[in-house]
């Protein structure tokens with residue numbers, strides 16, 4: 737798919753018929769590794785929950801009811817970033833965002849991920865409403881990683897909702 741078309745067609749999907757195969761997910765995550773990161777620290781980490789028995793337990797344990805419903809039949813990718821890398825030089829904070837640069841890097845990584853998924857014929861839903869403590873416990877995620885999103889991935893049952901966007905002149909300033 738042309739990149740422009742990918743951008744236009746990607747939507748958050750909240751209704752899935754099936755998950756994505758492990759090999760496809762792996763390929764998508766390899767594409768996501770191409771995202772830029774602070775000093776090429778490659779601080780993003782991904783934890784994939786795709787086996788049918790674990791998917792069910794995970795969905796019910798870590799997601800609020802509305803997101804459980806949104807992500808039925810999908811697989812899950814938990815994305816985290818290793819703290820103390822982005823925004824730091826030799827362990828010293830470089831400027832005011834500090835650790836927030838880690839979220840910045842992971843956001844870029846996840847953008848690559850959702851476009852790579854769309855390009856491979858799969859849809860996604862980024863979920864910020866999730867229980868981080870339960871995720872850490874279930875997947876044994878180390879304390880030096882900040883857990884951010886759970887991304888549902890699978891075959892869409894239908895189109896995602898169309899949405900409108902702000903007037904560009906409201907959000908863009910040229911000087």
Ligand SMILES: Cc1cc2nc3c(=O)[nH]c(=O)nc-3n(C[C@H](O)[C@H](O)[C@H](O)COP(=O)(O)O)c2cc1C
Pocket residue numbers: 746747748749750803806861862863864865866885896897899
């Ligand atoms: C950081 C982040 C957290 C989100 N959390 C949720 C969520 O918990 N549940 C949900 O249904 N959608 C969630 N979304 C999806 C947004 O609602 C969606 O991206 C937005 O409405 C725009 O729609 P679009 O993705 O189809 O363009 C999240 C998106 C982002 C980027």
